[in-house]
Structures are given as structure tokens and as C-alpha cells.
Amino acid sequence: MSDVSGEIATAVLNNCLVLNENNDFEKAMNEVVKSIRQMCSAEMCVILLLNNEEQSCRVLSEDLAEDTELNPFGFHIEKGFYKVVSTWADTISGSSCLILKDENDMNYLKKKNRAWYDSLINEKIFSLVLFPIKSGDEIIGYIWADNFDPEKSDTIKETLEITTFILSSEISNYLLLDRLETLSSRDMLTGVMNRNIMNNCVDRLVQASEKKSHSLGVIFADLNGLKRVNDTEGHIAGDRLIKKAADILTEVFDIDQIFRAGGDEFSVILPSTTKEEVADKIQKVRNLSEKSGNVSLAIGSCVVSDAKDIRLALRKADEDMYADKKRYYATHPEAERRKRDN
The missing domain is CATH 3.30.70.270 (Reverse transcriptase/Diguanylate cyclase domain)
Structure with a gap:
């Protein structure tokens, strides 16, 4: 991290410490997401996990500012939502992330993915920074911040880029252990406990x-x-x-x-x-x-x-x-x- 600023390095290292010092993974992720939201001066920050085999998704963690009017993202998770999320990869194709910081950027999204644009406008989201979370070449989730401070966009991009790289490994391990636990505890035919x-x-x-x-x-x-x-x-x-x-x-x-x-x-x-x-x-x-x-x-x-x-x-x-x-x-x-x- 020799090429990043002291502010970014400190933010990333603090998040690493939270992950390493907390035995409760989901609690640690809540702290990390809150830290990222505050660093971005954003109204909301979310980590969404995908189950590509079952074509479903769930919120791993989210944090909202106290004065926000945004709804928790969990409200939007319903049957069929995976199909909406599956269009995001094509929208950010050719880039490591998606940053919408002003009206021009939002107009780009409007042309590229009208349904996604309409959903953001409907929820009063006017700026967005989003990174895919990957395990190898497979996208296993997304992390994003809504209505962030556009003046911090460069710092936010660098911080999230490094943080997402670290989180990808942590989340991959978490999902693997969760899968192994399921295999050892669930009856595979019925889904009930064995x-x-x-x-x-x-x-x-x-x-x-x-x-x-x-x-x-x-x-x-x-x-x-x-x-x-x-x-x-x-x-x-x-x-x-x-x-x-x-x-x-x-x-x-x-x-x-x-x-x-x-x-x-x-x-x-x-x-x-x-x-x-x-x-x-x-x-x-x-x-x-x-x-x-x-x-x-x-x-x-x-x-x-x-x-x-x-x-x-x-x-x-x-x-x-x-x-x-x-x-x-x-x-x-x-x-x-x-x-x-x-």
C-alpha cells in the first residue's frame, strides 16, 4: 500500500483489525460497513451476497445514517430480485466498479440500465459507488454506498477498491465454512436437520x-x-x-x-x-x-x-x-x- 495516502491506509488497516479481532464474523462486518459509510459520508452502505446456484440474494450487512430517509435495503429483497442484480455485472462491464457522483453519471446509467436507474431515482438515490465482491472470477456479492460525498469520490474509490479486495477473501471463507456447516448439519434431500x-x-x-x-x-x-x-x-x-x-x-x-x-x-x-x-x-x-x-x-x-x-x-x-x-x-x-x- 506504498502508493496510497495515509488516510486510506489507516481506514483499510482499521477494517482489517476489526475483522481479525472479532470472532463474530457478521458483527465484524457490521462494524466495517458502518466505518465505510462514515468514511464515505454516505446515507447507506450495504453488502449483498449472491447465491448463484439458487439464484437468490441476501443482505449480509448494512448501515444507515440516523437522519436518512432511505429504506433499509432488506426491504427490497424479494422473490425475483436476483434477476435485477444479475444485470449489474453487464452494466459495470469493462470496469472494476461503478461510480455515479453527479447528474451526468446518472444519465449514463439511465441509458445503460434504465430499470436500475429508475429504481435508484424512486428511492431518492442520486449518487452511488459500487464494487463487485469476487471469488476467483465469480461475483459472489456487491458492496456499495448510496448518496455519498462526491468531493471524496477519489478517496472513496481507492479505499473501497482495497477494502473490497480484502473482504472478498474473508467473505469467500465465510461462505465456504457456512456451506460446510450446512452440509454437515442439514439433510440434503429435505433441508431439515440431520x-x-x-x-x-x-x-x-x-x-x-x-x-x-x-x-x-x-x-x-x-x-x-x-x-x-x-x-x-x-x-x-x-x-x-x-x-x-x-x-x-x-x-x-x-x-x-x-x-x-x-x-x-x-x-x-x-x-x-x-x-x-x-x-x-x-x-x-x-x-x-x-x-x-x-x-x-x-x-x-x-x-x-x-x-x-x-x-x-x-x-x-x-x-x-x-x-x-x-x-x-x-x-x-x-x-x-x-x-x-x-
Whole structure:
């Protein structure tokens, strides 16, 4: 950084220190974004992350001036917004960034990307500096500042250019670790938590209850008739049915409370609940299953007054579920009842 000014070097180094000294990555990014906004004398600064595989985007961090009338950028994130963001790369093609500091620059954007121009004007944004965040050649996000001080444009460009280079590496590592954590904790077919995380959750609840007791509910839900679907329609159809069952459960419970305990079996762990609340949620699941047309779930539950008894609750909910499954196959012999050990 021998060719940059002392002011720019100090700003960049301060941001590096924040990243290195803070173990909470998102908290550190909030501090960095606030620092960048203040340095730019801007009304808002945002870091937006892209998921190019899922064609989605989310705000990693943003900071707004206290006296701004701008809306938080998170308000604009909705289904289909990725398509809007995907046009930005072509707009800044041939340059490392986009700087709109006056009316002439805004008119350039008006000709190049009218939809983007209109959205900025609609939000009362009249100046913008934006840099892509890259991992290799892939754009994984953007960082920008709105309504900045145009007299600082040269300093802002140099500072953000260096800062973005550093952030690209940090954010790439963050996304990689986040992806690895997802792979290790989520069931890839359904998106709910996997059995390993369920076991960890059980151990954690037992340990926590030793300090402070609270009630806990457990629900087991097992697909009826999956074997018949696999045998007659194939395992792809069976996987679709499993995914559909998981989707029904996520309509009723938080996804982090749902675990795929086995091939066609799910468990739900609900801290601090009552029998009435559990019964109400089970009925909602049954109603949604009935509306689905082809999902039938055998369901069992148990509520204990102390979470340390979670293993007892798991066993009783499992027994309750198999009793429900037995009743189902007694009235639906065509579904080819499985033996319990299959």
C-alpha cells in the first residue's frame, strides 16, 4: 500500500483489525460497513451476497445514517430480485466498479440500465459507488454506498477498491465454512436437520436441564406407504414424497426443530411447550397432509415436564407413532404394511 495516502491506509488497516479481532464474523462486518459509510459520508452502505446456484440474494450487512430517509435495503429483497442484480455485472462491464457522483453519471446509467436507474431515482438515490465482491472470477456479492460525498469520490474509490479486495477473501471463507456447516448439519434431500444434529440437540438439552428445567415436547412422524411407492413408482417418486412430507412439517414447525431421524421418519423437538400446543400442531400437520392428496403420516408425541427426560419422551413418542401406524395399515391394507424392523 506504498502508493496510497495515509488516510486510506489507516481506514483499510482499521477494517482489517476489526475483522481479525472479532470472532463474530457478521458483527465484524457490521462494524466495517458502518466505518465505510462514515468514511464515505454516505446515507447507506450495504453488502449483498449472491447465491448463484439458487439464484437468490441476501443482505449480509448494512448501515444507515440516523437522519436518512432511505429504506433499509432488506426491504427490497424479494422473490425475483436476483434477476435485477444479475444485470449489474453487464452494466459495470469493462470496469472494476461503478461510480455515479453527479447528474451526468446518472444519465449514463439511465441509458445503460434504465430499470436500475429508475429504481435508484424512486428511492431518492442520486449518487452511488459500487464494487463487485469476487471469488476467483465469480461475483459472489456487491458492496456499495448510496448518496455519498462526491468531493471524496477519489478517496472513496481507492479505499473501497482495497477494502473490497480484502473482504472478498474473508467473505469467500465465510461462505465456504457456512456451506460446510450446512452440509454437515442439514439433510440434503429435505433441508431439515440431520440425525447427527438431533443427537447433539438431545445431549445439549439434557445438559441444559441440569441447570434449569423446562417442559419439552417430542413428535415422531413416519410416512405411511412409502415402501409401496418405492416398489411401484420408483425411488425418485419415493424421494419426492419424503420431500413433500418435510415441506408439510416446515409449514407448522421451525425448520431447525425438525430432524430427519431415518429414511422416512422425522422427529420434532419442541422446548417449553404443552400437551395442548403439541396436539394443536399435530392436527395442523394432519390437515395439511390430507389436503396434499398423497402424504399420510403416522404421528406420535410425548410431552415431559423436564427436558432431562427427553430420551424417555423420544421412546414414548416413537411407541405412540407405531401405534398410529398400526391403526393406519389396519384400515389401508393396500399400502403394504411394513414390519417394524424394516
